[in-house]
Amino acid sequence: MIEVRNLNKEFDGVQVLKGIDATFENGKTSLVIGTSGSGKTVFLKCLLGLIQPEKGDIIYDGQIYNEMSNNEKRDLKKDIGMVFQGSALFDSSTVEENVMFPLKMFTNQPYEEKLERVNFVLDRVNLQNANKKFPAELSGGMQKRVAIARAIVMNPKYLFCDEPNSGLDPKTSTVIDNLIQEITKEYNITTIINSHDMNSVMEIGEKIILLKHGVKEWEGTNDEVFKTDNESLVDFVYSSNLFKKVREAQLRQDNSGS
Amino acid sequence: MINYFKYIGKYFIMLKEVFKRPQKGSIFRESIFKEIEDLGINSIGIVAFISFFVGGVVVIQTALNLDNPITPKYLIGYASRESLILEFSPTLISIILAGKVGSYITSSIGTMRVTEQIDALEVMGINSLNYLVLPKIIANVFFYPFVIIISIWLGIFGGWVAGNLTGLVSSADYIMGIRSEFEPFHLVYSMIKTSVFAFVIATIPAYQGFYVKGGAIEVGKASTRAVVWTSIVIIVLNYFLTQMLLGK
Ligand SMILES: Nc1ncnc2c1ncn2[C@@H]1O[C@H](COP(=O)(O)OP(=O)(O)OP(=O)(O)O)[C@@H](O)[C@H]1O
Ligand SMILES: [Mg+2]
Numbered sequence: 001m002i003e004v005r006n007l008n009k010e011f012d013g014v015q016v017l018k019g020i021d022a023t024f025e026n027g028k029t030s031l032v033i034g035t036s037g038s039g040k041t042v043f044l045k046c047l048l049g050l051i052q053p054e055k056g057d058i059i060y061d062g063q064i065y066n067e068m069s070n071n072e073k074r075d076l077k078k079d080i081g082m083v084f085q086g087s088a089l090f091d092s093s094t095v096e097e098n099v100m101f102p103l104k105m106f107t108n109q110p111y112e113e114k115l116e117r118v119n120f121v122l123d124r125v126n127l128q129n130a131n132k133k134f135p136a137e138l139s140g141g142m143q144k145r146v147a148i149a150r151a152i153v154m155n156p157k158y159l160f161c162d163e164p165n166s167g168l169d170p171k172t173s174t175v176i177d178n179l180i181q182e183i184t185k186e187y188n189i190t191t192i193i194n195s196h197d198m199n200s201v202m203e204i205g206e207k208i209i210l211l212k213h214g215v216k217e218w219e220g221t222n223d224e225v226f227k228t229d230n231e232s233l234v235d236f237v238y239s240s241n242l243f244k245k246v247r248e249a250q251l252r253q254d255n256s257g258s
Numbered sequence: 259m260i261n262y263f264k265y266i267g268k269y270f271i272m273l274k275e276v277f278k279r280p281q282k283g284s285i286f287r288e289s290i291f292k293e294i295e296d297l298g299i300n301s302i303g304i305v306a307f308i309s310f311f312v313g314g315v316v317v318i319q320t321a322l323n324l325d326n327p328i329t330p331k332y333l334i335g336y337a338s339r340e341s342l343i344l345e346f347s348p349t350l351i352s353i354i355l356a357g358k359v360g361s362y363i364t365s366s367i368g369t370m371r372v373t374e375q376i377d378a379l380e381v382m383g384i385n386s387l388n389y390l391v392l393p394k395i396i397a398n399v400f401f402y403p404f405v406i407i408i409s410i411w412l413g414i415f416g417g418w419v420a421g422n423l424t425g426l427v428s429s430a431d432y433i434m435g436i437r438s439e440f441e442p443f444h445l446v447y448s449m450i451k452t453s454v455f456a457f458v459i460a461t462i463p464a465y466q467g468f469y470v471k472g473g474a475i476e477v478g479k480a481s482t483r484a485v486v487w488t489s490i491v492i493i494v495l496n497y498f499l500t501q502m503l504l505g506k
Binding site for chain 2: 073077086089090091105106
């Protein structure tokens with residue numbers, strides 16, 4: 001479980017995160033949604049300790065991140081998997097080396113075992129026959145999938161994904177979403193996903209947090225999204241015409257039903 | 259001025275992080291060999307080429323300056339050897355490596371920074387400074403002395419070729435010259451300088467790359483800055499090391 005208390009971050013006098021409180025539970029996929037520039041990436045990076053917030057606490061299973069010793073932080077990080085918005089693959093290493101890297105660094109398994117694990121996770125993200133390729137030789141979507149494979153190869157307790165399916169086609173997108181949800185359940189992971197993909201929201205958003213200009217505007221489950229009166233959320237969700245129609249249809253149904 | 263002190267402070271704080279125990283010995287050794295290849299072996303070609311030709315130039319110029327009929331010809335060999343050992347090979351070649359290797363280090367680390375690869379390392383719980391920079395320092399400090407020895411040899415050889423081709427100094431005189439009054443400490447001094455410069459060539463560009471902010475343009479600018487500062491620091495250290503080690 002990860003708790004966030006009163007998180008504040010500013011860049012050059014501009015408040016990017018304003019007093020955010022949130023709780024993310026084990027075995028649940030939580031989604032942080034919001035328009036571009038609303039602070040999702042900064043929020044995630046604060047949780048990871050990559051950006052130092054001005055104020056606020058990040059609490060990992062009862063332990064306050066800022067009060068941990070360097071060793072404790074390092075141990076915690078072995079349990080963290082992160083998919084960066086831009087994939088952040090090591091570009092001078094092959095796909096296989098990228099995914100194997102955490103295993104090489106932190107385990108003493110024999111090579112065959114590591115390779116088996118690497119192939120297993122690459123298979124789970126639907127990426128076969130790319131082992132010897134370099135990141136520059138892959139499409140953006142394939143790079144994303146390698147990044148996901150690298151993030152889950154160590155069986156993390158906490159999984160963070162910054163827009164894991166931006167740049168993926170709807171089909172692969174769904175595959176990735178389902179995969180993330182599956183492993184979240186299977187290994188009881190605390191998963192936080194940044195997204196502005198409404199499909200993901202509806203498919204796997206067991207908990208949804210809406211950020212707007214760095215403020216937590218709304219919090220709820222995917223079932224509640226369509227019934228909300230929150231203006232910002234309605235604004236965000238129904239910026240797509242398709243969803244606008246879905247909502248109208250649903251409201252009509254609800255009215256005739258009652 | 260205050261800013262310079264800030265940079266220097268940040269540089270030493272960086273070094274403190276760099277000189278921690280590597281997290282995994284096998285990966286560390288692997289990186290060192292890779293860096294020796296990237297930073298050292300890949301530089302031998304250019305170093306050999308330059309050394310050979312400059313050796314020739316040094317001999318021709320020395321011969322022209324020692325054209326008094328009473329000065330024995332073997333002094334040309336002696337003087338050329340000394341200038342190659344003392345100054346040309348350790349200092350000039352280091353400046354050239356500052357350009358070649360320095361810009362490579364800054365741009366590779368800088369690119370890792372702006373594409374979040376360094377963040378990815380940090381998130382995994384890896385001390386990225388230690389992981390990325392320490393192997394480079396070790397590869398440089400231990401391998402460059404060999405490169406400089408090669409440079410001295412090829413410089414002397416290039417001088418011999420030039421002396422023969424121009425007829426300015428006979429082979430016998432030249433060989434007598436390069437074998438006379440050899441002072442081992444001069445070679446030691448040369449190797450000490452080389453190791454210090456090698457350290458500078460690894461660390462200043464690494465610093466510039468590691469703390470770069472922005473994108474491709476900033477990485478380019480940082481590379482230029484790295485080469486300029488590395489060269490300046492080498493020149494200044496050269497003066498102080500010479501005064502310390504050779505000055506009376
Ligand atoms: N390193 C930084 N320095 C200064 N400002 C920053 C920095 N990083 C982010 N910001 C600012 O913080 C705000 C939030 O950025 P963030 O990257 O979190 O947005 P986002 O919600 O992830 O958007 P997107 O959906 O486009 O990825 C933006 O206004 C951005 O300009
Ligand atoms: Mg973002």
